[in-house]
Amino acid sequence: MKMGVAGAFTSFRHSNYRLWAAGALVSNIGTGVQRTAQDWLVLVMLTRHSASAVGIVMALQFAPQLLLLPWTGSAADHSDQRKLLIATQASMGVLAIVLGALTWTGVIRLWQVYMFAFLFGCAAAFDAPVRQIFVSQLVGDDDLHNAVTLNTFSFNFGSLVGPAVSGLLISVVGLGWAFVLNGSSFLAVVTSLLLLRKNELHHASTPNARTPGSFRAGLTYVSGRQDLIVILAMLFLIGTFALNFPIFISTMAVKVFHADAQGFGMLSSIMAAGSLLGVLCAVRSGRPTLMTLVWSATLLGAGFTFASVAPNYWSFAGMLAVIGVAYLVFVNATNPLIQLSTEPSMRGRVMALRIGVALGATPIGAPVVGYIADQAGPRWALGVGASSAFIAAILGAAYVLRHSDRGRIAGSKTGGE
Numbered sequence: 001m002k003m004g005v006a007g008a009f010t011s012f013r014h015s016n017y018r019l020w021a022a023g024a025l026v027s028n029i030g031t032g033v034q035r036t037a038q039d040w041l042v043l044v045m046l047t048r049h050s051a052s053a054v055g056i057v058m059a060l061q062f063a064p065q066l067l068l069l070p071w072t073g074s075a076a077d078h079s080d081q082r083k084l085l086i087a088t089q090a091s092m093g094v095l096a097i098v099l100g101a102l103t104w105t106g107v108i109r110l111w112q113v114y115m116f117a118f119l120f121g122c123a124a125a126f127d128a129p130v131r132q133i134f135v136s137q138l139v140g141d142d143d144l145h146n147a148v149t150l151n152t153f154s155f156n157f158g159s160l161v162g163p164a165v166s167g168l169l170i171s172v173v174g175l176g177w178a179f180v181l182n183g184s185s186f187l188a189v190v191t192s193l194l195l196l197r198k199n200e201l202h203h204a205s206t207p208n209a210r211t212p213g214s215f216r217a218g219l220t221y222v223s224g225r226q227d228l229i230v231i232l233a234m235l236f237l238i239g240t241f242a243l244n245f246p247i248f249i250s251t252m253a254v255k256v257f258h259a260d261a262q263g264f265g266m267l268s269s270i271m272a273a274g275s276l277l278g279v280l281c282a283v284r285s286g287r288p289t290l291m292t293l294v295w296s297a298t299l300l301g302a303g304f305t306f307a308s309v310a311p312n313y314w315s316f317a318g319m320l321a322v323i324g325v326a327y328l329v330f331v332n333a334t335n336p337l338i339q340l341s342t343e344p345s346m347r348g349r350v351m352a353l354r355i356g357v358a359l360g361a362t363p364i365g366a367p368v369v370g371y372i373a374d375q376a377g378p379r380w381a382l383g384v385g386a387s388s389a390f391i392a393a394i395l396g397a398a399y400v401l402r403h404s405d406r407g408r409i410a411g412s413k414t415g416g417e
Contacts, residue, residue: 009146010143010146011138011139012150014138014139014140014143015200016137016197016201017139017147019192019195019196020193020196021150021151022188022192023188023190023191023192024151024154024155024189025154025158026189027089027185027186028155028157028162029162029185030158030162030182030184030185031158031159031162031182032158032159032162032163032165032166032268033162033163033165033166033169033178033181034096034162034166034178034179034181035162035163035166035268036162036163036166036167036178036268037170037178037179037182038113038117038179039054039246039250040166040175040261040264041103041113041175042054042057042110042113043251043254044254044261045175046108046109049251049255050370051247051251051369051370051371051373051374051378051381052370052371052374053370054246054250054251055244055247055368055370055371056114056370057113057114057117058117058246058362058366058370059363059364060114060117060118061117061118061120061121061124061362062121062359062361062363062366063118063363064118064121064122064124064125065356065359065362066356066363068122068126069125069352069353071126072128072355072356073129073218073348073351073352073353075126075129076126076129076133076347076348076349076351076352077345077346077347077349078348079130081130081133081134081137082137082193082196082198082201084130085127085130085131085134085189086193086194088124088126088130089127089189089190089193090186090190091123092120092123092127092186093184093185093186093190095116095120095123096120096179096180096183096186097179097180097183098116098183099112099113099116099179100178100179100183101176102176103175103176103179104174104177105176128352128355128359129352130348132148132335132339132355133339133347133351135147135148135151136202136347137201137202138196138201138202139202141202141340144339144340145287145288145336148332148335148336149332152275152328153276156272156328159268159269159271159272159275160269160273161269162269163264163265163266163267163268163272164265164266165181166178166261167261167263167264168262171261217346217349218346218349218352218353219353221343221349221350222350222353225341226399227399228338228341228350230290230395230396231290231293231337231338232353232354233395234293234334235354235357235361236361237388237389237391237392238297238300238330238358238388238389238392239357239358239361239362240361240388241368241369241384241385241387241388242300242304242327242385242388242389243327243358243362244362244365244369244370244381245268247366247370247373247378248307248369248381248385249264249268249271250264251373251378251381252267252307252316252378252379252382255373255378256316256377256379257312257313257316266317267316270317270324271321273321273324274321274322274323274324275324276324276328277321277325278324278325278326278327278328278329278332281325281329287336288332288336289337290399290400292329292330292333292337293334293337293392293393294396294397295393296326296327296329296333297326297330297390297392297396298393299322299325299326299329300323300326300327300330301386301389301390301393302322302326302386303320303322303323303325303326304319304323305382305383307320308383309379326389331358334354335351338350369381369385372384
């Protein structure tokens with residue numbers, strides 16, 4: 001169902017969501033600043049353009065999504081979500097400031113970046129599932145899809161502005177200040193959480209009692225839902241080999257096009273601009289279906305294919321914009337598809353599984369993609385991303401063709417098997 005301009009911002013009628021959105025926007029810009037600075041620190045300052053080192057950092061940063069999976073989803077379902085978010089956001093802010101101090105004073109070493117990546121990943125593993133399901137407390141289920149889309153817009157706006165700011169900071173005042181800026185930005189989220197009106201939260205009742213085997217119960221629930229299994233399988237393929245953007249962009253920028261920090265930041269911003277266009281598509285298209293995943297995965301594969309043969313900097317940048325659109329539509333669609341078709345009591349565990357599959361697969365794919373980029377070249381690494389996206393599209397299309405006549409496509413509360 002299409003919606004007008006006013007309908008695209010319905011979540012802002014909730015005062016709590018307006019507070020949350022303001023804090024998240026500041027933090028998302030800070031996150032975009034740090035991601036670019038971290039890649040530049042590893043690729044240029046601490047190694048001789050080692051894509052494998054960037055891959056190791058990514059693997060360590062996202063490994064906790066899988067390692068801590070038995071606890072992160074249960075924490076989201078059974079804890080006070082607002083208090084848990086305050087703790088995780090504050091932890092990530094402190095880690096970013098300490099990393100910035102080490103970089104600014106010149107004592108930073110590669111092993112320290114590895115350590116901070118892992119610690120940051122541990123905090124993020126608990127933060128991600130609760131942050132995604134907490135949105136329903138801010139707006140309720142009726143506006144959930146709209147709120148998820150607006151959150152994604154905020155994240156990608158941060159990814160658009162952040163890299164450009166980071167490149168400027170690195171060139172003008174030094175690398176360390178980029179991390180300090182990100183650490184300070186978490187104060188905005190913590191402040192917004194403290195200012196929320198508790199009496200206006202939806203479903204803010206006492207958390208469910210924690211019971212033994214709750215994680216296993218979540219796995220059992222998903223195992224009985226073929227639609228969820230297909231979505232998670234598509235996420236695994238794309239998350240493992242296609243969502244390694246720090247490796248793809250940094251190696252093409254430095255090794256192929258010989259760009260400086262600002263040129264590198266510009267590429268990340270261009271991909272984020274494409275993601276913003278993807279947000280607009282998601283807002284106007286209404287509630288997604290599995291076919292949304294199929295066509296966006298196909299477009300993602302095409303974008304990677306053409307990016308791998310791009311003859312110059314600007315043609316590669318153009319393909320990054322296409323990749324940004326496809327990536328955003330795909331990842332954004334999986335959230336409401338899974339969340340709205342899952343029992344409320346299971347959402348935290350199922351969403352943790354979604355995040356674990358999408359990001360926790362990075363420890364498998366990032367070192368492989370980094371090694372390919374080092375040994376065969378960045379263009380071949382992009383080819384791996386293209387292949388994974390096309391395979392995911394085929395998998396989703398096969399499920400849709402088998403079940404389209406039986407009304408069992410994810411996206412309805414009664415869907416699934």
